[in-house]
Amino acid sequence: MLHPTIASAAGSNAEAFKAMGFMDLINQFGVVLWIVFITLILFSLLSIYYLVVKSVKYAQIRGSADRVIGTFWQTPNAQDAIRFMEEQPAGEPFSKIALDAARAAAHHQRHQGDGSRLTESMTRSELVDRALRQAVTRESSKLQNGMTILATVGATAPFIGLLGTVWGIYNALIAMGQSGDASISAVAGPVGEALIMTAIGLFVAIPAVIIFNFFNRQNSDILTKFDAFAHDLHDFFATGSRVGEKAR
Numbered sequence: 001m002l003h004p005t006i007a008s009a010a011g012s013n014a015e016a017f018k019a020m021g022f023m024d025l026i027n028q029f030g031v032v033l034w035i036v037f038i039t040l041i042l043f044s045l046l047s048i049y050y051l052v053v054k055s056v057k058y059a060q061i062r063g064s065a066d067r068v069i070g071t072f073w074q075t076p077n078a079q080d081a082i083r084f085m086e087e088q089p090a091g092e093p094f095s096k097i098a099l100d101a102a103r104a105a106a107h108h109q110r111h112q113g114d115g116s117r118l119t120e121s122m123t124r125s126e127l128v129d130r131a132l133r134q135a136v137t138r139e140s141s142k143l144q145n146g147m148t149i150l151a152t153v154g155a156t157a158p159f160i161g162l163l164g165t166v167w168g169i170y171n172a173l174i175a176m177g178q179s180g181d182a183s184i185s186a187v188a189g190p191v192g193e194a195l196i197m198t199a200i201g202l203f204v205a206i207p208a209v210i211i212f213n214f215f216n217r218q219n220s221d222i223l224t225k226f227d228a229f230a231h232d233l234h235d236f237f238a239t240g241s242r243v244g245e246k247a248r
Helices: 006-021 022-025 031-074 076-086 093-111 119-123 126-142 149-179 184-239
Strands: none
Touching: 031 076, 031 093, 031 149, 031 184, 076 093, 076 126, 093 126, 126 184, 149 184
16 A cells, blocks of 8 residues: 555646646747747648649649640641640640640741751751650659658658657756656656657658658659650651541
8 A cells, every 4th residue: 555645646746747738738848849849830731731732733634634635636727726725724734745846846847948957957856856855844843843842841750750859858857857856747748748749740741741642643644644645746746647546
């Protein structure tokens, strides 16, 4: 049976620990822990921001891809098809790729035989191919916007949380050394801060990694469509017909 004094101390410590809530622990944060906490909150907000922005962007691209590509190939007149591409919104990537190929082919046709160094050194096929490569690279780079930030959040948030953990444990040890009291009430606050920082770091990192992997998969699917469309455009503007297309 516990001594009454020990039982009383244990009971008071337990009550103090139970009464200590999340806000109580936050109120005990020092400068370093506040910096860590705010950094993790900003990281979380960045992940949410890119989740919303890129989800909308990918939905728009997927929604317009089949329509734009299908209309281009189904339009009998090349000039009408190009005019349709020019009418697409500024952020629509497939129309911009097609327009770059069309401009390269038109440039070669205009300057063919006039002594232009570009048209003399490059064939129509090479000029169109170069324009398509540049267009696909440009549009692919736009898809990567925000991916580096998501990867950074996923990779660094656990370590930032760990910094808070280490600092919290350090404060707990300092408090114990100064007071000479190793009871739970003396170390509950600093240890609680440490555990909170670990949890917040993981809470921020795990969604960021999931979002990054999801968007990385979306990028791969869209890049595949870019490449397929670019190959068909090259055949069309370089030879006048799409490979596999039946002669009319």
